[in-house]
Amino acid sequence: MKHFSAPRTSLGDLDAEAAARVIAAFADVALILDQDGVVCDVSVSKVDLTLNGSAGWLGRPWADTVAADSRPMVETMMRDALAHTPTGWRRVHYRLADGSDVPILYSALRVGQPGTAGRVVAVGRDLRAQQRLISAQQAAERDYARLRHLETRYRLLFKLSFEGVVVLDSASRRIVEANPAALTLFGEDSRTLVGGVFPRGVDSEDADAIERLLASVRAVGRGDDVVVRLGPATDRRDVVVSAALFRFEKAVHFLVRLMPRTNGASEGTLISRPRARLLEVVDNAPDGIVLTDMDGLILTANTAFLDFVQVATEAQVRGRPLGRFIGRGGADMTPLIGNLRDLETVRGFATTIHGDVGTSTEVSISGVAIPHGEPPCLGFLIRDVGGRLHGETRDSSLGPGVPRSVEQLTELVGRVPLKDIIRDTNDVIERLCIQAALELTGDNRASAAEMLGLSRQSLYVKLRRYNLGDLTPVENNA
Incomplete structure (x- = not known):
């Protein structure tokens, strides 16, 4: 440690007032202590630094103003300072009334003429900004680790998918990335396929159909799947092409799925437009419609059911037991599921549906079991009959x-x-x-x-x- 070489000359007649201003300017918190560790004076230079009413510390031992786990540290600093031993910087904590914690980094020094009682000056620096920086760094590291894991899972799924997947630049239609299944479909390797223009490996009529699909997706966000003949001229096969639009780093890309159709597949493997419209009707029906597994765990639900149970998205109910919302404590679900398993259909089962925020609605439930589906499932139609049930009972x-x-x-x-x-x-x-x-x-x-x-x-x-x-x-x- 190097001290001033000639402080008497360089500092001149620096008085107590000037020394106090120097200390207050240097420290966020400064304490003047007697030999017993009692606070004689205090300075807090930061406006936003509240330490349980520091003005009330005067006349109190320094150790009584800090958190219980910091008292041994304060006592050690006082002992070292009185012995003219360098204390170094020590971390001391204050507990506020709201339960929060304020860390202060202190160093203590004995001042005064030799042979006199003297005083101990403790100067402190507020560490909250440093804590916030450390917390931000830790959060950034956690986010970065999550992104690495997500990218790893994406790469693994991209590589192992049996469906061909290609990523296109939406402006140039050039292939940015392609998975191994796509390379097999095109009959090319990554060196020739990546960077090439899509569509490729199809007849002109099929290329026009793909262009219309991409234009529709770019314009309105969706388009009907198309079936094309894709691959080398000597080995072309039927492939279902679908597309989605996404943005990455201010660039717009297409994600194109290429799903090979097996020899036994028929036109029924695609969802027809009337069938798609039927699904839209189901999703927007005024009655609640829910699909569960054979144990009553929700697989999917329409908008009306979400309104019944007062949640915003389907993801909030997916995987939860339907019995959580039906009847008192789910007691009605056991006989309902039992009847469905035995009879495969149930009509007019009267019960109550409960929302997540406490409202209840009297309903009538009709259900159907699909035990031989893949996977087996149960379907429920839930109708609000509060007025009618009230009149009946x-x-x-x-x-x-x-x-x-x-x-x-x-x-x-x-x-x-x-x-x-x-x-x-x-x-x-x-x-x-x-x-x-x-x-x-x-x-x-x-x-x-x-x-x-x-x-x-x-x-x-x-x-x-x-x-x-x-x-x-x-x-x-x-």
């Missing part, structure tokens, strides 16, 4: 929300919370008891009220509530 004459019988109450299990079922059960019992009392007393309201232990006014209120008997104007106003 409620009696408007009993007042809003009151079931007609105990049997209908049991039908609510799995659709309505238990506390609501108990409340409705009380209403049913109360209504039946009032009816029985009126029958036993020959519709004598006073006797019925006495039998039920009610006042006449309370009985009239309940009669109005359940719409029982004909009340006179006087009784209505009671």
Whole structure:
């Protein structure tokens, strides 16, 4: 360590005020401490640096102002500074009231004339910017590692795919990249194929069809697949060509898939335009349509089902059990799937569908099982019948929300919370008891009220509530 060679000459008559300004300018945090480590003065030069009210540190031991795990470090620095031993830079942490952590890098030095009590000056640097830089570097490294893994998986999939895949520059139509399956289809190697103009290896009529496909994809983002004869003139085969558009580093490219058709394949291997329109209708149907595996895990779903369960994208429900959304705790799914496996069709299964944010809708489910499909699956059509089911299971004459019988109450299990079922059960019992009392007393309201232990006014209120008997104007106003 090299010190000033002639500080008395070079610094002149530097007084305490000037020294304080130098220290405050150099340090983000500066402390003046006595020999016992008690804070005598403090300077915080950064406006955004809040350390649990540093103004309140005066008169407190330095060790009491830092986090518990930093106290041994502070005590060591004080001991070394008092012994005129270089402390070096030590990391000290402050815990803020909101639970966050502020790291400060401190160095301590004893100052004062020899033989006097002197003081210890501790200067600190705010390390939050350094922490943010380290966090940003670590995040960048993680992102870079993820990109490397993604590229590795893409390269592996690109190489092993049995379908031919070529990447084209959209402006020049030149082949930028081609996988081994594409090289086999064209009957060329990468040196001759990459850099060549696409389409190639096809008749002029097929080339026009491919150009129309690429033009449609470039204009509207999609186009109908085409079937062409592709390959060397002596060994051409039927290939289904599809394309997609993507951007990479400000350049636009086509991703072209070349799917060979086997000898046994027919025109049915392509999705016909009417069939594609049918799929569009299914996706936009007002009723929810869901496809699951044989255990009820969702494979795909249309837009109406996403609205039922209150999610934005299909990816948010794919792979989740349908029972998560159907019935109370999924209890309805077990008999529903069991019936589908046994009967292969189910119609009008009444239940409730629950959204991710808590809403519930009464629905009717029809289902079909495809046990011999590849893979086997279950299909469900879900229709909102809240109004109709409400009319079937409620009696408007009993007042809003009151079931007609105990049997209908049991039908609510799995659709309505238990506390609501108990409340409705009380209403049913109360209504039946009032009816029985009126029958036993020959519709004598006073006797019925006495039998039920009610006042006449309370009985009239309940009669109005359940719409029982004909009340006179006087009784209505009671």
